[in-house]
Amino acid sequence: MSETRKIAVTINGKRYEEEVEVRWTLADFMRQQLGLTGTHLGCEHGVCGACTILFDGYSARSCLMLAVQADGHEILTVEGIAPSEEQMHPLQEAFRDNHGLQCGFCTPGMLTTLLEFLRDNPDPTEQEVRIAISGNLCRCTGYQGIVAAALDAAQRLKAAKEAS
Amino acid sequence: MSLRTFGNRVGRIEDPALLTGKGRFIDDIKWPELAHAAFVRSPFGHAAITAIDTSAALEVPGVFAVYTAADFAPLLKIDRLIVGLPSPAYRQDVNRPVLAKDEVVHVGEPVAIVIAKNRYIAEDAAALVNVDYEILPAIGDARAALEKASPTVHRGAPHNLLAEFDVAYGDVARAFAGAPHVFRETLWQHRGGGHSLECRGAVARYDANEERLTLFSSTQTPHTAMRLLCDMLGWDEHRVRVITPDVGGGFGPKLIFYPEDVAVPLAAILLQRPVKWVEDRREHFVATTQERDQFWDVEIAVDSEARILGVRGTLIHEHGAYTARGVNLPYESAQTVTLAYEVPAYHLGVKLALTNKVPVTPVRGAGQPQGAFAMERLLDRVARELRIDRAEVRRRNLVAAEKMPYAKPLKSRGGMQVVLDSGNYPEMQRMVLDAVGWDDFRARQLAARASGRYIGLGLANFVKGTGRGPFEPVTVRLGPSGKIHIMTGAAAMGQSTKTMLAQIVADQFGGAMDNIVVTAGDTAVIPMGMGGFNSRQAVMAGSSAHLAAVKLREKTIAIGAKLLNVSIDELDIDAGFVHVRARPKIAASLGDIARSVAGIPGLALPGGIAPGLETSEAFVRDEMAFANGAGAAEVEVDTETGEVVIRKFVIAHDCGRVINPMIVDGQIIGAAAHGIGNALFEWMGFDADCQPITATLADYILITSTETPHIEVLHMESPSPLNPLGVKGVGECGVMPSAPAIMSAIEDALSPFGVKITRTPIMPSEILAAIHAARREKLRADPL
Numbered sequence: 001m002s003e004t005r006k007i008a009v010t011i012n013g014k015r016y017e018e019e020v021e022v023r024w025t026l027a028d029f030m031r032q033q034l035g036l037t038g039t040h041l042g043c044e045h046g047v048c049g050a051c052t053i054l055f056d057g058y059s060a061r062s063c064l065m066l067a068v069q070a071d072g073h074e075i076l077t078v079e080g081i082a083p084s085e086e087q088m089h090p091l092q093e094a095f096r097d098n099h100g101l102q103c104g105f106c107t108p109g110m111l112t113t114l115l116e117f118l119r120d121n122p123d124p125t126e127q128e129v130r131i132a133i134s135g136n137l138c139r140c141t142g143y144q145g146i147v148a149a150a151l152d153a154a155q156r157l158k159a160a161k162e163a164s
Numbered sequence: 165m166s167l168r169t170f171g172n173r174v175g176r177i178e179d180p181a182l183l184t185g186k187g188r189f190i191d192d193i194k195w196p197e198l199a200h201a202a203f204v205r206s207p208f209g210h211a212a213i214t215a216i217d218t219s220a221a222l223e224v225p226g227v228f229a230v231y232t233a234a235d236f237a238p239l240l241k242i243d244r245l246i247v248g249l250p251s252p253a254y255r256q257d258v259n260r261p262v263l264a265k266d267e268v269v270h271v272g273e274p275v276a277i278v279i280a281k282n283r284y285i286a287e288d289a290a291a292l293v294n295v296d297y298e299i300l301p302a303i304g305d306a307r308a309a310l311e312k313a314s315p316t317v318h319r320g321a322p323h324n325l326l327a328e329f330d331v332a333y334g335d336v337a338r339a340f341a342g343a344p345h346v347f348r349e350t351l352w353q354h355r356g357g358g359h360s361l362e363c364r365g366a367v368a369r370y371d372a373n374e375e376r377l378t379l380f381s382s383t384q385t386p387h388t389a390m391r392l393l394c395d396m397l398g399w400d401e402h403r404v405r406v407i408t409p410d411v412g413g414g415f416g417p418k419l420i421f422y423p424e425d426v427a428v429p430l431a432a433i434l435l436q437r438p439v440k441w442v443e444d445r446r447e448h449f450v451a452t453t454q455e456r457d458q459f460w461d462v463e464i465a466v467d468s469e470a471r472i473l474g475v476r477g478t479l480i481h482e483h484g485a486y487t488a489r490g491v492n493l494p495y496e497s498a499q500t501v502t503l504a505y506e507v508p509a510y511h512l513g514v515k516l517a518l519t520n521k522v523p524v525t526p527v528r529g530a531g532q533p534q535g536a537f538a539m540e541r542l543l544d545r546v547a548r549e550l551r552i553d554r555a556e557v558r559r560r561n562l563v564a565a566e567k568m569p570y571a572k573p574l575k576s577r578g579g580m581q582v583v584l585d586s587g588n589y590p591e592m593q594r595m596v597l598d599a600v601g602w603d604d605f606r607a608r609q610l611a612a613r614a615s616g617r618y619i620g621l622g623l624a625n626f627v628k629g630t631g632r633g634p635f636e637p638v639t640v641r642l643g644p645s646g647k648i649h650i651m652t653g654a655a656a657m658g659q660s661t662k663t664m665l666a667q668i669v670a671d672q673f674g675g676a677m678d679n680i681v682v683t684a685g686d687t688a689v690i691p692m693g694m695g696g697f698n699s700r701q702a703v704m705a706g707s708s709a710h711l712a713a714v715k716l717r718e719k720t721i722a723i724g725a726k727l728l729n730v731s732i733d734e735l736d737i738d739a740g741f742v743h744v745r746a747r748p749k750i751a752a753s754l755g756d757i758a759r760s761v762a763g764i765p766g767l768a769l770p771g772g773i774a775p776g777l778e779t780s781e782a783f784v785r786d787e788m789a790f791a792n793g794a795g796a797a798e799v800e801v802d803t804e805t806g807e808v809v810i811r812k813f814v815i816a817h818d819c820g821r822v823i824n825p826m827i828v829d830g831q832i833i834g835a836a837a838h839g840i841g842n843a844l845f846e847w848m849g850f851d852a853d854c855q856p857i858t859a860t861l862a863d864y865i866l867i868t869s870t871e872t873p874h875i876e877v878l879h880m881e882s883p884s885p886l887n888p889l890g891v892k893g894v895g896e897c898g899v900m901p902s903a904p905a906i907m908s909a910i911e912d913a914l915s916p917f918g919v920k921i922t923r924t925p926i927m928p929s930e931i932l933a934a935i936h937a938a939r940r941e942k943l944r945a946d947p948l
Binding site: 002021023024028031032035036037038039040041042043044045047048050077078079081082088092095096097099101102103104105106107108111126129130131133134135136137138139140141142143144145146147 | 175176178179180181182183184185186187188189191192194282283284359360361362363410411412413415444445657658659660826827829830833834835836837838860861862866868869870872874875
């Protein structure tokens, strides 16, 4: 039925060469074809932010991109955030310690959005954090735990940087 | 010494998987040969189906099947979803079909299911299913639907009255006849959808070898789903298993059993191939149940000191096109009105009206926020008319602490006496007032006004029924691995149910959370379950888990005493071992203890011990545990744009003993934010033909991080006497005070204009309209 193209994309440091249908979204390709189901779909019209990934280091909605657009690019998803199987990233630890998640469905998009934000703004104010995640919906937390987690993560990342 | 987990800020056992992308949600369930479904849904609010032609859809390459009601009929012993909670109030039965046969009664009602290689192809083909409709009149306004001349929501129905009942006590006519003051309010209350970030889904597989159907569903009530599937298919219970995987938020709508929960398994049976359907957000707006309109006409009688003499009125509740849960939602609204206050006489006449829209069922709070809203609006009116401080009016009428337990002359939906079991309501109000700075606010308000800024403060109290019974079973088992397994009919949908149960059980086994495995939401592991709704699981499942764990601990220690040849008084459990308290090296591992009663062929069990280490309990409690609280909001209203900014938000809450303060705060804050969204943003709109006009998240506004204030939470712990843990539910409570406190604050901010608010939600355009109307009114009264 549908035309396909061959693409090569690096996701979480791993290179994939895949034949994809040209109309498939990037999110569906990652979730269904590659089995990377950590990225979630909450609205499929670009509002909720659950599907946010880092595309060449910049946050992007994977529900609004086609898989073919990822050809030759590098992607980071929630599965690639932790440095190892045993250890979580400081941002993930901060989410755990500040009750930054309840059902966990919006979490992948919150984490990727905040990774980019804290990279660009390592010492943010509460209001800056709120603005940074204002494109990501969460129905569980009232955002308060997420904001606290982001501020805590900034401190942890700063401490880690100073230590190294 | 054992660590105590109950009452502490223990980390959640759910978190590691969810933070690293290893959660398993409904759309992550996968089998070989999995086919994908898309539904053909009604594009009309009301129409007759005259023909369905599936031939073009079937020709699309990759399409496996298209099924309509006619294809499913031979498999169904019962062809409707009969799910309404029992009540004598019904005036007609309107149960949903799996797929519409000859009439559709709301936009989004499923008509056919297309199964294909993938969802893209399934949706292509769904668009090619040709359904001939004959459009019929659609009725969307609940008040108009009850008028005699109204067209009916269902063809051939006698009328649109679904049910009617009264909630009443005392001599209300007498209370009003002699009252010095009577004030009347006409209120419109609207709440929208649940809008969990994850939509619904169903993945079904029929295994011909086992002759068994397995349904993964994002349901909050897996055991109910299993029972209904068995009923509808006419199958024995052992042939159906329902599993709820990780659920990305529930908030009410996922407790409902849906046509898709039947259609997807039927397709899997017919096709002999596993089938997945995951709802998209557009479908969520038209096919997942919602709350919507309530029209209240209420009046309050008070004496000259603002003491309440009576409350009476009517409520018209929009029910939608079918009964998907029952009369519970407006019943809870009606029951909640007077709870927090001493009201000698009460009468609310309630009518449920059918409309041509997706069915109405509970969203977080389940009608109780609307009951509180009605009462709090009336009390603000009393304060304004009698020129008494709003907090003082409430203080004079709140049920006093020394009257607890306080029997309300009310009967619950199940016919049980309503008894407020514990709490100190006036003190709760005082805590909130202190925290928000109520007493010195006037000076700040006047100073702000002097600089052209309109700030206001509002207050609301609430009492919320929680812990809906009668029971929720829990089995606790110590396995040969040394791990403690908790199995429950309770359902986790993001509210930390697994951590809550693990904390309660861990308390009996030395506090090690990582030694506990919780299985919730799988009908194969426990025969009965009710599931997640009505802030009930900590109360009901938590109590069962506690009772079961205490018994399991006793048996574990008894076996340990036999194995170690010591007396039971000398033993404790810690770090995976039963050990002698005074000499910790004399110990037996939990695994060894489990093995010792697992049975070895031909060998006797340790003296007098029954086989296995498993206990099951189902704590039974019909009466509800009533949580309470108060909320206060400070707002600033921009009189040029109508925008409302919440500058401060405080909520005080009493859920009895707190199991985990981190989780309780998270529940309260999240629910309060939901309530703020209900007050200021969420509106599910329909046009005159019952077409939804807010069917994307760009049109239907969920509150975001920049509009949500920092929410300050205060606690009081009045243990409930109704369960062994002393707990009350918390999940829905935070919703309760948001809308009434915010409306009170907006009115207060705009008091120079004399603006009155009789609705929720209120949007900027309506605030501007109210300001303009009040200005015009003032000009008319006082032209110069």
